[in-house]
Amino acid sequence: GYSLGGADLLRRAMGKKIAEEMAKERPKFEKGAMENGVDKKKANQVFDLLEKFANYGFNKSHAAAYAVVSYQTGWLKANHPVEFMAAAMNCDMHLTDKLNVFHQEVKRLGIEVIPPCVNRSEALFSVKDGKVVYALGGLKNVGAEAMRLITDARLEGGEFQDLFDFARRVDLKRVGKRPMEMLARAGGFDQLDGNRRKCLESVDGLVAYSAATHEDRNSAQGGLFGDAGEALPAPRLPMPEDWLPNERLGQEHTxxxxxxxxxxxxxxxGALKRKNVLTLAELEQKAAGGTVMAKIAGSVAGKQERKSARGNRFAFVQLSDPTGLYEVTVFSEALEKFRDLLEPGQNVVLSVKAELEADQLKLLVQGVQAVDKTVADAASLGLRVFVSDETALASIATRLREVSSNTEIRGRGPVHLVLTHPSLPGEVEMALPDEYPLNPQVKGALKHIAGVQTVEEF
Structure with a gap:
């Protein structure tokens, strides 16, 4: 006996899952049903079904379609995980937060990711030899169409040999300066020149050279043998020292x-472990046994401040460590005290109260400290630097000379050079005569030098 308007009110209450509105509709439903010859018991049974459906329900055809899609999706991920993850990343290629979540899942599945590269990547995410190849179009402020200019040139003429070959074959004016800068920051030119800072500072010169080359080629004023554009002299590029590891990673993050x-x-x-600072993976295992107080390190990725009903400010802060992503809650007192340390890009150590709720890790911040301050007195006893190219020795000496004058680094220790070369009978280890200020940044700076294979603590 519902009117069209009355029926729409019932529909809306069901669709919006409004319990109070559904309760108001029950007497109307019962009365109308009895007026139409349906007894009260049967009317109540029917309305109970409507009420149950209002909690969360689908019609059967809708539910069946969802079930089929869910099964197909699960089957594809289980049987073709690499292709599945590449396709998923293509669906959300311009949503950085989602790409980060997908990247963490790829790591969890043990799938290798080939970083963006003008000689290996496509405009979209792709698969090669069981690995996900990062898309050139997946970089921030870079369009897939512009990146197809690069992949089309590579398809036509083979891999690019160097930065000048790249500039001659791709019309960089059409690609754009901003995408070129993002490629340099992300390491897209590493195969052509491993100095990312040089690549970034060379963008203007390369774009101008590319424009002149293409203009010359299109003007039909080339040489007798059709070598238009090839004879233009290459510009002189800047030769700066490359970024140190943390700055290099920061540019990559940008x-x-x-x-x-x-x-x-x-x-x-190593230093964090000596200070009993846990990784996210270790903290999750520990919290499975009950609420714990612990320290965890992280790099701040984002922060959202809110105001409670009482007017107190609090924040949700997103961080990451080498084992994954996590979020912490910071209440007003801690937020006021540590706000400056919780800005994006900061590396910090958090004192947290950790507990698992419905298999989700909840972290409440009690204290915050800069990571360098935490590990200031936890330097390694010494560093062992493995060198495969003698040209690295001068750079190692320069870096050690630079840190020797740094009075802020408290810990000092020995440095051993381990020479590895086919001409040697084996590894040759020798200790440098002095002790040097040592901390994680010094370790990273040495590891980044060309010709250094790795750096170990001892």
Missing amino acids: AIGFYLSGHPLDDYA
């Missing part, structure tokens, strides 16, 4: 939106 090739806390692992 272009990609998260850390892909490493993490700012990688070089701090």
